[in-house]
Amino acid sequence: MKLKGRVWVFGDEINTDLIFPHSAFRVSPEEQVKLVFSDNRPGWSSLVKPGDILIAGKNFGTGSSRPGAVLLRRLGLACMVADSINGLFYRNAISYGFPALQCPGVSKMFEEGDIAEINMLEGTVTNLRTGETRTGNKLSKLMVDILLAGGIEELLIQEGYMD
Amino acid sequence: MGMTMSEKILARHAGVPAVSAGDILTCRVDVAVCHDMFFTVAGQIDFERINRIADPDRCVVLLDHAVPAPTAKDALGAVKARAFVKKHGIKNFYDVGEHAVIHQLLVEEGFAAPGRLIAAGDSHTCAAGAMNAAARGFGPAEMVYIWCKGETWYQVSPTILYNLHGSFPSRAVTGKDLFLYIAGVYGDATNMNVEFGGEGVGNMTIPQRQSVATMCAEINAEFAIFPCDSVLREFLEERGDQEVDAVDPDPDAVYYAIRDIDLSSLTPYVALPHYIPNNCCPVADVAGTEVHQVLVGSCSNGRLEDIALVASIVKGKRVARGVRFIVTPASQKIYLEALKAGYLETLVEAGAVVTNATCGACYGGHMGLLGPGERCLSTTTRNFKARMGDAESEVMLCSPATAAASALTGRITDPREFLEG
């Protein structure tokens, strides 16, 4: 699972209510993605191109169980890497087939617009502009299986629990 | 090697004799719970396509976040929830009229019990740790997985032990202050469990423990577990629990850190806007800050003893002009008890708005949202930017006593001024 894309850089403590604001609760999935980061970075969602990569600081996704990862995936982001990721967000990311990697120090490696190359299975992150590489946490086999299936919904359909 | 309470519950549910930090396990889940937002918010998972669930009797569905429905979209979510429980034969369904905020409901109805492994589609699920249970939140996709399979995976996390000593110095200092002190001084516990021990636990009421356990979601704890001591056993007896399957930590359990706190040294504490870890301070440091709304409620502090304390502070006084003072009980049961005890009358006489029992403004759902430039001092759980309304509003968090005192003055006020001894 090798991914290459243009980087967007966010800071520390980016919480679920910024990713998936309450204003997105009562609208359609198409409208939901337009509201991602509308309170802290208005207009950002319309700038994202398919394959872009999100880089963030510590404790990304702190907060609620609302699945922000599914909106980031639907927006077209290829994956995300952060210095650290909140446990519940991390589970949500894997469950929704959105690759997420914890790699301490990654937030200092990039400027916005750099190109990142990420190997999810090896846990490596490279900045193609500077040549710097870091290694983060590898995904366990279970998580790789869920990701490769495309998320839990796909897995449950394959196993006959969902139509 | 000894085990912590978290490790014992996970080992028991994985069917293995011992586990330690780092292990990945598949565990049988005792209770799996979803609230109305699972059904209301579009695009999370296609739950209507589920064709079989493992055990309907281990599932709970309830309406709490937006009740009675404030919008047609919320009403539609409730319609879908009712159809879902009917289709799958889920008897544990709590509709409007028998509603309570999820984490209070699990305690009132006996689902949260010692030694259990509990899963719910809500981040504050660690609240059930007050009942000596291992409980955590999951997203909607994983909740469906658990409903379908009756189990899911867990990674065993390292555990921080807080050893509590002594007792709170006065009625003006309670569980919320303890939590805000912990979060302010020690910061977050990302990817770790938090457990409590020490003789000081015995001096904390069950609602105080619920408040602390709930709030541990804000320091990103996985589980937050209190021991099953005589206070909890008495509570369980009153609730009518027949059996108690409690877990104790082993004396040689391995901890990531052990921290001692003397409850008698604590003072009223607040969380400053936008996040909690390392962002809290004594009330005295921000006393005098103007507030436009004061809110008492939520799974953290909407319980009878919270409302009783607030009523005792505002009795015979008036809420400051220009302050909206909202009190939201955490359950229908608490609402009724507060009504019978006369607390609600006292609150309304003082100028408070008492609302129906719901999550309501806590997550920005309804009743009591903020406009630009407004500041709310709240006993709820979360102070994220735009959590309770406009992106240019602020939420600061505190205990019920601090909220009540501040509602009377219109400024952040140390409750010790109103509660001697």
Ligand code: SF4
């Ligand atoms: S009261 Fe607030 S924190 Fe508690 S479950 Fe409801 S929205 Fe979540």
